[in-house]
Amino acid sequence: RLELINFIIQRLDITDLTVRLVDGPNRCSGRVEVYQDGSWGTVCDDNWALLDAQVVCRELSCGPATEAPHQAHFGEGSGSILLDDVACMGSEGSLLECSSGGIGNHDCGHDEDASVTCMMDGISRVRLVNGPNNCSGRVEVFHSGQWGTVCDDDWDLLDAKVVCRALGCGVALEAPDQAHFGQGRGEIWLKDVQCSGNEGSLLGCSSDGLGSHNCGHSEDAAAICEGQSVRLVDGPNRCSGRVEVYQDGSWGTVCDDNWAVLDAQVVCRELSCGPATEAPHQAHFGEGSGSILLDDVACMGSEGSLLECSSGGIGNHDCGHDEDASVTCMMEL
Secondary structure: OHHHHHHHHOOOOOOOOOEEEEEEEEOOEEEEEEEEOOEEEEEEOOOOOHHHHHHHHHHOOOOOEEEOOOOOOOOOOOOOEEEOOOEOOOOOOOHHHOEOOOOOOOOOOHHHEOEEEEOOOOOOOEEEEEEEEOOEEEEEEEEOOEEEEEEOOOOOHHHHHHHHHHOOOOOEEEOOOOOOOOOOOOOEEEOOOEOOOOOOOHHHOEOOOOOOOOOOHHHEOEEEEOOOOEEEEEEEEOOEEEEEEEEOOEEEEEEOOOOOHHHHHHHHHHOOOOOEEEOOOOOOOOOOOOOEEEOOOEOOOOOOOHHHOEOOOOOOOOOOHHHEOEEEEOOOO
């Protein structure tokens, strides 16, 4: 069945599902990968520029591009390098419509993998920087074309919870103050942030208003999150694939026992991929490897993360990878 899916994918219009951003802090920032002939590959950063990133961000409905980083900024990919010398005008509907050296033609290594950061409302307007990973660091907010910090007055775990969830980084563990991850520079955009914990974005929380503060950067707020807790892999796009969850430093799969659309709904929402359309069983997108971390998942559908759903407990299962659960979401591209 996977072969049939790939056969269909290769004949779809190239604007449907040809690009994704991976290993970044959220679905709108990361290493650029394109889909061709049944597999994902990276893009070389030769001549990579903001106009190229603009096309990627628009293709993913992620708003304007803010950065076009070089040199494997979000880590090196693996497998094929599919594009080099990309030269977009900025108006193309897909990265594969841009001028390039042709699919598979390159003189690069993965240390030259291209990346993109987009400014999607509610997601990429917040980031964590200067920490040990993309899910821990100084909190920064994007406004008026630049990143600025958040003052730690009244900063607490509820505020950090909103940041962690918006970035797909799971549960908030700590809400450090006093520039725990170093002092930022430039603007301080928020002060006296007061979140209930249920907001979709830090900018949806109560505050003194953008730019209103009496703080210095010695008071920059930070967040430490558990880490990105779910991803979809080996599917035709970033919103369809085998479900994997992150625990104790590694990714593992989910058993399809009792796997249903309500469970898939939680995954799709957690990844900002719209409603769930399918919850396939039996390793629909191929078998994973390593640990099977969840079994007998039973979500109500309203949870903020798959790890909040009822299950048999982390690592408890009676499955093989031929039972790996999958998800297909209906993201509007």
